Amino acid sequence: MIGLEDRRALARDIDTAHAAGARLEPACEIAGIDVRTLQRWKAKRAPDGLLTGDARPQALRPIPRHALSAPERAALLAVANEPRFAAVPPARIVPMLADEGIYLGSESSMARVLKAHGQNARRGRAKAPRASRQPTTHIATAPGQVWCWDMTYLPANVMGRWFHLYLILDLYSRKIVGAEVHDSDDADHAVHLVRRTALAEGIAAMATKPVLHGDNGSTLKATTVLAMLNWLGVKPSYSRPRVSDDNAYAESLFRTAKYRPEFPAHGFASLDEARAWAADFVRWYNIDHRHSGIRYVSPQQRHAGEHKAILQARHALYLQARQRNPARWSGPTRNWSCIEAVTLNPERESAINMAAAAAHTQLQAA
Secondary structure, three states, rough: OOOHHHHHHHHHHHHHHHOOOOOOHHHHHHHOHHHHHHHHHOOOOOOOOOOOOOOOOHHHOOOOOOOOOHHHHHHHHHHHHOHOOOOOOOHHHHHHHOOOOOOOEEEEHHHHHHHHHHOOOOOOOOOOOOOOOOOOOEEEEOOOOOEEEEEEEEOOOOOOOEEEEEEEEEEOOOOEEEEEEEEEOOOHHHHHHHHHHHHHOOOOOOOOOOOOEOOOOOOOOHHHHHHHHHHHEOOOOOOEEOOOOHHHHHHHHHHHHHHOOOOOOEEEHHHHHHHHHHHHHHHHHHHHHEEHHHOOOHHHHHHOOOOOHHHHHHHHHHHHHHHHHHHOOOOOOOOOOOOOOOEEOOOOHHHHHHHHHOOOOOOOOO
């Protein structure tokens, strides 16, 4: 869309070149417009010519018949402002309502309503994520195949003092299968955590033991840790040197934890307080959190195999909503299909399909 001042300048320059002997069509082509466009601008009765400019921005357009009504918009706004959704974006609110058998509108509809009321800011302290391509690594098609683990620092309310949070995450389900908080960074804590997690997840009865992926920290590569992994039959996997995003799932989990509203801004007063917060976070993350990477089901639901029935129920609900108001749907309903294979880092589609079809899916993808 060309503004009024730019239209007048272009028409003036083209007229000057044409008067100097240039042909009209090449002059318009150099200016980036068509001859017919210039003729329309100069027409005496043109409503959007060189006098008033383009009238499209000021045009009065009728409201579509399938648009949300005022009560429907008010209901969306009221739900988004409920206390339980105070720190939850529309992308998670809509699936959570669908699990309750309620459909008020799509994520984009809720986002537009929030924007119209000046509430379209990102909920929480997080900034918008930046996309980045990640290297090749392991593929999981079921729980208990690939684990990720790492350690992060939890600040105390005394400057220079830290507590240490150790976490083990199941790659397929995103469930936290093991977590401990200690007041020091020691390999013995890592040994105790992996042994307790292996007992809780029952890997002794598994025909194929999981792969445990971590970074190159000295604690996770200590001799005592390697000896315990060897005794358990767990295969260790490590990030490549100088590659900071090879353990992205664990890092993303820590980021989620530290941006929760319950995370103390001034640090923890004691080790017991840090452990109590970690226990509450693990419960929330595994049971209440709707994870965006697994179609907004909770990690516990996916770990237990309940996610397929939930996704099918959501799909049926969306089909019913489209049947009630078909004009609101320009294409198929939202994709609620189950994610069958999860890669530690992005992988070619052919490699993922081969891994999903193979019996042993822990080997590194080609």
